[in-house]
Amino acid sequence: MDIFSRRDFLKLTNRALLTLSGLLGLGGLLRFLGYQGEEAPATEFDVGLSENYPLNSTTILPDVPAVLEHTAAGFSAMSLTCTHLGCTVEQDGEGYLCPCHGSRYDSDGQVEHGPATEPLPPLKVELEADGELKVSLS
Amino acid sequence: MRPNFFHHLHPPTIPAKQSRWRYTLGAGGIAVFLSLVLLVTGALEMFYYIPTQAEAAQSIQTISYLVPFGGLVRNLHFWAAQLLLIVVAVHLVRVVFTGAYTPPRRFNYLLGLALFILSILLDFTGYILRWDQGIQWALVVGTNLLKTIPWIGESLYRLLIGGAELGDATLIRFYAWHIVGLILLASILGIWHLFRVRRDGGVALPPPNLRADHERISRFELVRREVLAMIFVSAALLLLAAFVPAPIAPPITELTAISGDVRAPWFFLWVQEMLKWGDPFFWGILVPLFMLVLLAIIPYFFPQPAEHEIGSWFPKSNRLAQIVVAVLASAVLVLTLIE
Ligand code: HEM
Ligand code: FES
Numbered sequence: 001m002d003i004f005s006r007r008d009f010l011k012l013t014n015r016a017l018l019t020l021s022g023l024l025g026l027g028g029l030l031r032f033l034g035y036q037g038e039e040a041p042a043t044e045f046d047v048g049l050s051e052n053y054p055l056n057s058t059t060i061l062p063d064v065p066a067v068l069e070h071t072a073a074g075f076s077a078m079s080l081t082c083t084h085l086g087c088t089v090e091q092d093g094e095g096y097l098c099p100c101h102g103s104r105y106d107s108d109g110q111v112e113h114g115p116a117t118e119p120l121p122p123l124k125v126e127l128e129a130d131g132e133l134k135v136s137l138s
Numbered sequence: 139m140r141p142n143f144f145h146h147l148h149p150p151t152i153p154a155k156q157s158r159w160r161y162t163l164g165a166g167g168i169a170v171f172l173s174l175v176l177l178v179t180g181a182l183e184m185f186y187y188i189p190t191q192a193e194a195a196q197s198i199q200t201i202s203y204l205v206p207f208g209g210l211v212r213n214l215h216f217w218a219a220q221l222l223l224i225v226v227a228v229h230l231v232r233v234v235f236t237g238a239y240t241p242p243r244r245f246n247y248l249l250g251l252a253l254f255i256l257s258i259l260l261d262f263t264g265y266i267l268r269w270d271q272g273i274q275w276a277l278v279v280g281t282n283l284l285k286t287i288p289w290i291g292e293s294l295y296r297l298l299i300g301g302a303e304l305g306d307a308t309l310i311r312f313y314a315w316h317i318v319g320l321i322l323l324a325s326i327l328g329i330w331h332l333f334r335v336r337r338d339g340g341v342a343l344p345p346p347n348l349r350a351d352h353e354r355i356s357r358f359e360l361v362r363r364e365v366l367a368m369i370f371v372s373a374a375l376l377l378l379a380a381f382v383p384a385p386i387a388p389p390i391t392e393l394t395a396i397s398g399d400v401r402a403p404w405f406f407l408w409v410q411e412m413l414k415w416g417d418p419f420f421w422g423i424l425v426p427l428f429m430l431v432l433l434a435i436i437p438y439f440f441p442q443p444a445e446h447e448i449g450s451w452f453p454k455s456n457r458l459a460q461i462v463v464a465v466l467a468s469a470v471l472v473l474t475l476i477e
Contacts, residue, residue, distance in 0.1 A: 100279055100413075
């Protein structure tokens, strides 16, 4: 009977309620800070008229960032965002080098050495009716 | 006169050893002084700083080059922040190397560790406020690192940057953390830390019967030493501020553009070096977290300093703690230097 007195019980209840209100408050704070206004970051980029990119040319599009290639097979694009932690890679000889932690990719975006483990992903390129090119992420 | 917080921290007399430079290095006190300098200079900067992507870097240029004494205020803020990190690290090392964390001071050791982390976060958020090409990649890498945390990473990322993409919402969040959130936490913990120093009996010494040296000094002598330290630190700050300006680069134009500095701020260079070694979650998050936990458990699970050795340098009894801290500190130092 003495093992768990009335006083212990009240103390425990008190602690439990305090902890609970603390957690509720923290949960509320997280929800408050977690509000997202505008969703949808830009995923499509108008990169101008297709004539600006002649056959057999490779062009860096710094705003995307991506590299746009025009071959006999048509237009293709590859992301230039390092798959390690998101720095923009730089052209380095045939391939690409990330200045942040030194990942190297070959000209097709395959990893030559890490720390990155994933290749640079290809991007979708669309040619609109009015001759405008559109590059979209994903 | 009614005793106040100043009297609480300055009893009429204290053992002389508690305020010897060669024991405490004055590091804790200097950290308090630097924090006050930061509060004042930071508050002044707030009158000109504009936390928007378009105007942040520009407003800092205005402070630096146009506002009378603005350059001085900004440079003092910058250098006080950098010195604070160094001084707090020295303070931590001193506490471990003199075995000053034994009961009843274990809890205050944890408060100090939390203050160290808060100082790092304050320095990083302040650095991001520049929103110039110098901070661009540190921001991208630092926030993307959060995403690598399993389960909660993505939500944590959005919570921190205020959306799905870096932008104005990100800058205003860093600003709010820098001038309110982190400052509030640091002030509460900081005052608590000081309060506990006295409550735990002042700077750590062996119990009175084991003390060799019974000399005591008065409150006035203590204050004299504090003022002396403030004068030296102020002189160092003024010299640095006068001759080495805080960096500022052109504003960020495109968050994806290849430009600017890819180096992390100096206090994160060691992490940047480790990120080259492989899995970002492991090297960038788990390893630093493990180091922090290791520091936190020293007073609880490591061999304790013997009572008669408390407050002398390099006690034999807590060798293990000293070795761990020495290894961690040298590792961070070496990684910083090779990066
Ligand atoms: C431990 C405390 C603090 C640390 C470690 C710290 C650190 C920093 C750092 C490293 C910067 C960038 C400095 C630069 O590039 O010039 C900065 C900027 C800034 N800080 Fe602090 N700060 C602290 C306290 C405060 C306080 C208390 C305030 C205001 C009440 C404040 C307001 C500002 C403002 C407005 C800026 C932007 C202007 C600028 O970058 O020059 N800071 N802080
Ligand atoms: S972000 Fe490219 S190597 Fe780390």
